Amino acid sequence: MGLRQAEILQELQEWLGTPYVHQASRKGAGCDCLGLVRGVWRSVLGQEPVEVPPYTADWSETDGQETLWQAAQAHLLPKPPQNRQPGDILLFRMRSDAVAKHLGFVSRIGPAPSFIHAYSGHGVVESPLSTPWARRIVACFEFPERTS
Numbered sequence: 001m002g003l004r005q006a007e008i009l010q011e012l013q014e015w016l017g018t019p020y021v022h023q024a025s026r027k028g029a030g031c032d033c034l035g036l037v038r039g040v041w042r043s044v045l046g047q048e049p050v051e052v053p054p055y056t057a058d059w060s061e062t063d064g065q066e067t068l069w070q071a072a073q074a075h076l077l078p079k080p081p082q083n084r085q086p087g088d089i090l091l092f093r094m095r096s097d098a099v100a101k102h103l104g105f106v107s108r109i110g111p112a113p114s115f116i117h118a119y120s121g122h123g124v125v126e127s128p129l130s131t132p133w134a135r136r137i138v139a140c141f142e143f144p145e146r147t148s
Contacts, residue, residue: 004044004143008087011043012105012116018124022057033103034068036118037089040105045146049075069100069139076141084140090115091139100138 014027021030025038038048050071072078072091084090084106092102104117106129113129127133 005085005087007044008040008105008143009107011040012107015039015124016116016126018118020118020120020123023054031118031124032120033118036105036116036124037103041143045143064099066099068103072103072139072141075144077144079140079142081137081140085109085142087142089141089143090137091141092133092136093138094136102136106140 015036018028019030020032022032023035024030024032025035027039031039034052038052041048069091072089076089079088081090086106086109088106090104090106091100092104093100094102102117104115107116107126108114114126115129116124116126118124119127
């Protein structure tokens with residue numbers, strides 16, 4: 001495991017138990033799935049690349065735009081989902097006919113894969129990357145290299 005992967009995984013452990021709070025991104029205080037990615041980004045890479053505008057819980061569903069996917073492609077490095085490694089970011093489509101709008105970090109691969117995500121009603125948790133979750137994966141990304 002690379003140094004950055006270890007740093008991401010250590011940071012994620014500190015987020016476990018953070019309550020679910022829509023649009024928030026503060027360790028221990030609250031976050032949603034995007035807020036978890038934003039908070040880990042700040043810890044590992046520094047300032048976020050853009051200011052995230054306010055969004056509703058049903059954002060992008062009404063117009064069918066892949067807003068989260070497009071933003072991930074603009075700021076993260078895509079990789080094939082089958083090549084995922086601990087510390088990578090997974091993008092999920094929660095329903096086959098809906099836009100992709102859930103994010104999580106790969107925490108373990110192998111015979112008992114898992115991921116860490118902020119999940120409504122549960123907060124930041126580590127969940128098994130079971131078949132129902134795995135079949136919802138539509139993309140995989142990794143953080144870019146530090147620029148400074």
